[in-house]
Amino acid sequence: xxxxxxxxxxxxxxxxxxxxxxxxxxxxxxxxxxxxxxxxxxxxxxxxxxxxxxxxxxxxxxxxxxxxxxxxxxxxxxxxxxxxxxxxxxxxxxxxxxxxxxxxxxxxxxxxxxxxxxxxxxxxxxxxxxxxxxxxxxxxxxxxxxxxxxxxxxxxxxxxxxxxxxxxxxxxxxxxxxxxxxxxxxxxxxxxxxxxxxxxxxxxxxxxxxxxxxxxxxxxxxxxxxxxxxxxxxxxxxxxxxxxxxxxxxxxxxxxxxxxxxxxxxxxxxxxxxxxxxxxxxxxxxxxxxxxxxxxxxxxxxxxx
Ligand SMILES: [Zn+2]
Numbered sequence: 001x002x003x004x005x006x007x008x009x010x011x012x013x014x015x016x017x018x019x020x021x022x023x024x025x026x027x028x029x030x031x032x033x034x035x036x037x038x039x040x041x042x043x044x045x046x047x048x049x050x051x052x053x054x055x056x057x058x059x060x061x062x063x064x065x066x067x068x069x070x071x072x073x074x075x076x077x078x079x080x081x082x083x084x085x086x087x088x089x090x091x092x093x094x095x096x097x098x099x100x101x102x103x104x105x106x107x108x109x110x111x112x113x114x115x116x117x118x119x120x121x122x123x124x125x126x127x128x129x130x131x132x133x134x135x136x137x138x139x140x141x142x143x144x145x146x147x148x149x150x151x152x153x154x155x156x157x158x159x160x161x162x163x164x165x166x167x168x169x170x171x172x173x174x175x176x177x178x179x180x181x182x183x184x185x186x187x188x189x190x191x192x193x194x195x196x197x198x199x200x201x202x203x204x205x206x207x208x209x210x211x212x213x214x215x216x217x218x219x220x221x222x223x224x225x226x227x228x229x230x231x232x233x234x235x236x237x238x239x240x241x242x243x244x245x246x247x248x249x250x251x252x253x254x255x256x257x258x259x260x261x262x263x264x265x266x267x268x269x270x271x272x273x274x275x276x277x278x279x280x281x282x283x284x285x286x287x288x289x290x291x292x293x294x295x296x297x298x299x300x301x302x303x304x305x
Contacts, residue, residue, distance in 0.1 A: 193228025
């Protein structure tokens with residue numbers, strides 16, 4: 001059999017580097033993640049990376065099964081999808097295997113029909129022995145976890161299909177978006193997650209709250225989200241010094257709480273002024289817990305227990 005471009009990465013289910021392939025993640029930076037929430041969809045975009053497809057007009061959504069312990073190079077907010085939902089009914093093509101000084105990447109493309117923007121070789125997960133394997137009976141997928149596996153999906157990914165949204169640490173030194181000076185380098189899931197939740201809660205369109213669950217248990221809140229909620233809560237409480245003398249009714253109080261969340265998410269100085277409109281720290285705590293508790297009502301969250 002002729003050697004294929006993927007032969008060097010071949011696994012079977014018993015390989016030490018094989019991991020069962022259940023979920024893929026689209027990981028984004030804070031601003032992009034908020035836009036995804038506002039749009040309700042991860043929009044496919046032109047391939048502008050160091051890819052052989054960069055001069056085509058191909059639009060893709062990027063996903064990967066990798067979860068990195070040193071942190072993600074793609075940002076802090078992860079949108080998880082079931083792999084079988086993504087791959088269902090699609091053709092798989094081998095794209096390329098670029099190598100950087102720190103990682104070996106393999107890229108495959110998923111297309112609903114024939115892909116003709118560029119000449120690519122079909123990849124058959126049941127028989128092409130490479131970094132992606134599909135066993136039949138029972139049907140199980142595996143990927144080579146030693147590699148950076150990047151999948152280019154030729155479609156938008158609507159959030160209705162999203163299984164979970166949670167927060168990851170950003171890698172200390174590397175970023176795939178900003179080659180230099182990414183402001184999120186090394187930022188923890190808790191810090192950026194709290195800002196994300198500030199923008200989410202303050203924005204008032206909270207239609208995806210059920211997605212803040214664990215990826216493997218949709219009844220339970222994801223730990224990274226619960227920690228980010230606490231960080232947001234205590235971060236706001238810490239700004240309370242003394243009552244500014246402002247007076248407001250309950251309805252105005254809710255509007256102030258939303259403005260507080262937004263100011264936190266945007267790192268605005270007015271956060272301090274808004275927080276001190278409450279007549280006591282106790283009143284502020286109650287208002288925060290009421291607002292957060294009502295949005296996250298289907299989950300047990302730390303600050304409300
Ligand atoms: Zn970055």
